Amino acid sequence: MILRSAPASPFGRKVKIAAALLGLSVSVVEADTASPTDSLRRENPLGKIPTLILEDGTTLFDSAVIVAYLDAVAGGNRLIPAELGPRFAALRLESLADGLGDAALLQVYEGRWRAAEKREAAWVEHQAGKVERALAALEAEPPAGAITVGSIALACALGYLDLRFDGRWRGGHPRLVAWLDGFAAAVPAFEATRVKPA
Ligand SMILES: N[C@@H](CCC(=O)N[C@@H](CS)C(=O)NCC(=O)O)C(=O)O
Structure with missing residues (x-):
């Protein structure tokens, strides 16, 4: 593959x-x-x-x-649980984390694809609001339990905020920072795929 x-x-x-x-x-x-x-x-x-x-x-x-x-x-029921409740909890978390990543990426693209005088601050703020609300929801209730597609997606979205937004999210979200530290300790591939800011 x-x-x-x-x-x-x-x-x-x-x-x-x-x-x-x-x-x-x-x-x-x-x-x-x-x-x-x-x-x-x-x-x-x-x-x-x-x-x-x-x-x-x-x-x-x-x-x-x-x-x-x-x-x-890989046989199923590994990163996407088979059982209904855990399955949709994992898929919901994946969706929230991917949406957080999308909103962060769109802000980066606004800077990359539009000339400075054409940038739309209201659009960037609109995307930043999605990131803030997703982080607040996750800080209130960080993921618990087994590693799933949802927790992988969240770790990658937070890693992207570290890479492109200087890790500023860390300031107001101590529980999520602790959660990401735990994920990194449990999943060596997270560190192995880290990219350092240029
Ligand atoms: N929902 C997609 C998002 C993929 C995505 O936005 N990828 C970005 C790079 S991180 C991309 O290909 N951007 C190029 C483009 O949008 O033309 C996924 O989960 O794979």
């Missing part, structure tokens, strides 16, 4: 950590989402990473679908 990704992608990191925890081997081929000549746009019409290329050439996206596939290949 080939994973098209890039080192700083929180969603690509999610897939790498899931594969490591499941003991599955994926070779990573770096993708440039901004390049029209990168084969990524043929592999995934959306031109987004992560995209997984299976042995028969089938491609899978996005990160939630890829992790669901990897979990199934």
Whole structure:
């Protein structure tokens, strides 16, 4: 299996950590989402990473679908619990964490894709509000229990805030900081996939 990704992608990191925890081997081929000549746009019409290329050439996206596939290949009930309650708790957490990551990424893209005079402060604030509310909800009730696709997604979203927003989220969220420390201690692949700010 080939994973098209890039080192700083929180969603690509999610897939790498899931594969490591499941003991599955994926070779990573770096993708440039901004390049029209990168084969990524043929592999995934959306031109987004992560995209997984299976042995028969089938491609899978996005990160939630890829992790669901990897979990199934590994026998199921590993990172996505089979039982109804825990399953939807894990999927809900994944959704919240991915949404947090999306809102953070959109703020970064506003700076990367728009000239300074065209940047829309209200749009950036709108996205920042999503990040703040998600962090507040998670601080009030940090995840507990087994490592799931949800906790992996959350660790990667928080890692992205560390990378792109100087870890400022840490100030007001001590319980979440402690939770992330615990995750990092339990999952060596988290540290192994860390990217240092340039
Ligand atoms: N919901 C998607 C989000 C993927 C995503 O936004 N990836 C970013 C990089 S971290 C990307 O490919 N951006 C390029 C683009 O949007 O054109 C997932 O979970 O995989």
